[in-house]
Amino acid sequence: MSKRLLGALFVQIHLAAILSFYATKVIETTSSGHWEAIAIGCLLELLLAWLYLKGLSAFPGRHIGEIIRETVGAWAARALLLPFVAFLFFYVILQSRYQLVKINIVMLPSTPLWAVLMLYMALPIYAAVKGIQTIARLGAALFLSFMPFVVFSMFISYSNFEWRNIFPVWRSDPAFLAQPSFYTSLFAFSGFLFLGMVSSRKPVKLRKLWPAMALVTVFQFASVYVPLLIFGQETAARFQYPVTMASDTVDLEWVIFDWLPTFSVVSSSALGIVESSVRIWMILTLLRKLYLPMGDKWLAGLVGIAMFFLSLRIHGMQMLDRFFALSATLCLYSMIVLPLVLALLGRYKRRSSG
Amino acid sequence: MATRGWEQLLVEKFQGNADFAIKQAVIAGRAVAVYMFESIVDLPATLERMDQSLVGLRPDIRALEQLADLYRLRADPTLTELAHLLLQGKLVIRHPESGEPMVFKAEPPAITRPVSSAENENRIQGANDAFTEELQINIGLLRKNLKRQDLMIVKYSLGSTSCREVALVYLRSETNPEIVRAVDDRLKQNKRRDIRQVDDLLGLLGHPRFALVATYVSTELPEEAAQNLLDGKAVLLLDQFPNALAVPAIVRDVWSIKTDHNYPQTYLAFFRFIRLIGIVFAIVMPGLYVVLNSVNPELLRIQLALSVAKSREGVPYPAFIEVLLMLLVLEMVIEATTRLPKSIGPTITMIGGIILGQAIVQAKLVSNLLIIILAASTIANFTVAGYLNTIGIRIFKYVVLFVSAAFGILGLEVAVIWMFLYFAGLKTLTVPYLSLSVKGSKADE
Structure with a gap:
């Protein structure tokens, strides 16, 4: 996979999370100095991604499943990676469910949820069966065709910015670190984990990814600060979808469409499809390698059906929030333990080979 | 092949065909038996041309062999090949001494249309001559367009019941060698498959059967085909089909026409x-x-x-x-x-x-x-x-x-x-x- 494709995919995976729940969680976390929470997340990801890629570079052409399996044995690999697979699995369910509620509210209030869900899940599963190369090309195509919408829907509301809402800028006590929603917001930083699955022959360098990372950081700040600047902390904290709400505050004469949040929902759901495809592909690859050696199509069918029904079992936003908080542990495990394990294995490999 | 048997077998194979003819002709001072399809061979013109190439030579068996050097196509054809060659409009002559079949090129009667301007693809700025049905002319048109040393042309005869000539054209230094290898392999492997329509050819090349987009670029303009070659595609020319097929198509071909340049x-x-x-x-x-x-x-x-x-x-x-x-x-x-x-x-x-x-x-x-x-x-x-x-x-x-x-x-x-x-x-x-x-x-x- 070429560097550009990888970069585009990296941006999209992050953006999908940023545009769905990230802003809500960050605004929930703290009442002032939001940038601190964002910056901590960014630095954490930078550090972990560096460790992760460092470890990966010792094993060119392998994905993490193979690496762990070959170095510490099949059962250890299964045990180490089970929480990761579970995290991916629940993440896809929660994420698509979250998107679905938004779609349901903004665009299709009378269509039954299961029908929309079926449509929304069929594409990622189909894409996942076709493999990461196909997903990467799809990602590139969507990047070109939907990015303008993302940028448009995020920044159209600039005329409503109230710059005094930015204060207070500084917050000295890091009390937000104790908030569970801070850890839920870290979901948005777990995107780098997919780099361990693409098994490229040339090791991916963190240096090469910096334009993508910079872009992601810009969007992370924007997604929190755009609603914050418009509504202020008190109001923004009450919204389930602050970014979408922000795009609803303007009335542009020259756009023939009246209902501007549609752009936001359309673009974020398109990104959601790319993200889900990548994560389902990761699930399928790991499952096939470590747990269930089956044909891709059967496996995808099973995973898809399981996701579809589990996702339908979630009733209401409260339940969704609770599940998000629950899977934060899985997320933290995958984000912290896997890079550490890989870095150690890489070090060990380099030592032993001279 | 039995030296005497081939004539009988050939006659048996094509008996009942009104245009299959066995004629006696004098070539290089020798009376020989000539086998051909009258409908696709212009015998008098062929003989005249042969005589012209023999001007100044003593008419004997050596002259005939020299003629064979100039016009001969296959050294030792099998019966099926012989039949295919006859169907392609070639002349088969019995060697007056050894009795073996000799295949000669022949002049076609005037049943091909000349190179004319394109009928279905219009260009405002650009060359206007178009491909015709004749494979040889089409290859010539491409050669004329691309005067390059690395223009490669490989010909295949495909089919068991029918016989269709296909030419693969590519530029050695431009075309991705993997494409050439893939096309070449498939054409060689499926030598006996009958190609009637483009559809058959694409199926043989392993194109998806139910594709929503065209997986090849079809053009009747040599200029366009030449540009496609320069862009790294391989071009397939099918005998009796007045369009060149450039493979593989990519998404760019949906919005770019090569003569835009x-x-x-x-x-x-x-x-x-x-x-x-x-x-x-x-x-x-x-x-x-x-x-x-x-x-x-x-x-x-x-x-x-x-x-x-x-x-x-x-x-x-x-x-x-x-x-x-x-x-x-x-x-x-x-x-x-x-x-x-x-x-x-x-x-x-x-x-x-x-x-x-x-x-x-x-x-x-x-x-x-x-x-x-x-x-x-x-x-x-x-x-x-x-x-x-x-x-x-x-x-x-x-x-x-x-x-x-x-x-x-x-x-x-x-x-x-x-x-x-x-x-x-x-x-x-x-x-x-x-x-x-x-x-x-x-x-x-």
Whole structure:
């Protein structure tokens, strides 16, 4: 996979999370100095991604499943990676469910949820069966065709910015670190984990990814600060979808469409499809390698059906929030333990080979 | 092969064919038996040409052998090969001494058309000569266009019951060797498969059978084919088929025509931009009409929504049926006019214009707006480069229409994503469809 494709995919995976729940969680976390929470997340990801890629570079052409399996044995690999697979699995369910509620509210209030869900899940599963190369090309195509919408829907509301809402800028006590929603917001930083699955022959360098990372950081700040600047902390904290709400505050004469949040929902759901495809592909690859050696199509069918029904079992936003908080542990495990394990294995490999 | 037997076998094989002839002729002072199909060989002209090449030589067996050097094609053909060669319009002569068959080139009678200007592809700036049915002429046209040392031409005779010549043309330094190898392997492996139509050839090359987009570029202009070669594609020429097939097609071919480069860069960019917009319009418009009319009317500004609703006043069925009905009529008009004789074509246009334009609106069967939308999307459809691609887009807009009728704007979005996904998954002859260049192995949109 070429560097550009990888970069585009990296941006999209992050953006999908940023545009769905990230802003809500960050605004929930703290009442002032939001940038601190964002910056901590960014630095954490930078550090972990560096460790992760460092470890990966010792094993060119392998994905993490193979690496762990070959170095510490099949059962250890299964045990180490089970929480990761579970995290991916629940993440896809929660994420698509979250998107679905938004779609349901903004665009299709009378269509039954299961029908929309079926449509929304069929594409990622189909894409996942076709493999990461196909997903990467799809990602590139969507990047070109939907990015303008993302940028448009995020920044159209600039005329409503109230710059005094930015204060207070500084917050000295890091009390937000104790908030569970801070850890839920870290979901948005777990995107780098997919780099361990693409098994490229040339090791991916963190240096090469910096334009993508910079872009992601810009969007992370924007997604929190755009609603914050418009509504202020008190109001923004009450919204389930602050970014979408922000795009609803303007009335542009020259756009023939009246209902501007549609752009936001359309673009974020398109990104959601790319993200889900990548994560389902990761699930399928790991499952096939470590747990269930089956044909891709059967496996995808099973995973898809399981996701579809589990996702339908979630009733209401409260339940969704609770599940998000629950899977934060899985997320933290995958984000912290896997890079550490890989870095150690890489070090060990380099030592032993001279 | 038994030296005497081949004649009998040949006669048995073709007996009952009125145009299969065994003639006695004098070549190089020797009376020889000549086997041929009279309908595709002009014997007197052939003999005259042979005599001309023998001017100044003593007519004897050596002269005949020298003639054989000049005209002979195959050293020791089998019976099937002999039959195939005869069917290709060659001359088989019995060697007066050894009795073995000798195959000679022959002059064809005047049953091929000369090189003329293109009939279906119009270029304002660009060479206008077009391919003909004759393979040899087509190869010649390509050679004339590309005076390069590394232009390679490989010929294959395919088929067991019929015999079809196919030429693979490529540039050694430009074409991706993997493409050449893939095509070459497949053509060699399937030597005995009969090729009747392009369809058969594509199936043999392993192109997907039910592809939504054309996986090859078909052109009747040598200039276009030459440009495709320079861009790293391989070109297949099929005998008795007046179009060159450049494989594999990539997404770029939907909006770029190679002869665009005969214009200044700005104009080229403008043309391509228009085509891109055309593609978007053609695919999205009918679906969007249904979305804005029946599923998500709140998307529109209220004034606009009202005027849309007003134009549909009195139309007795849902927007989806309305669009589908009109689209089908339009498709029929397009389909009917494609193959009609040029003298009847205008009639259809006129009748279609009356029905689609005025009468159907006045009868309140469809809305004014729909006519505008459909006309716009049909015009947009034909801005796309390459006739084959227009068909793909024509089909694809129905997918968009159906999904958006069910799921509104989300359906429209999902259908478009599905299209991208389909393209992303498509791979012909090792090249992914969503690449911008055939040459490199890297693929990106």
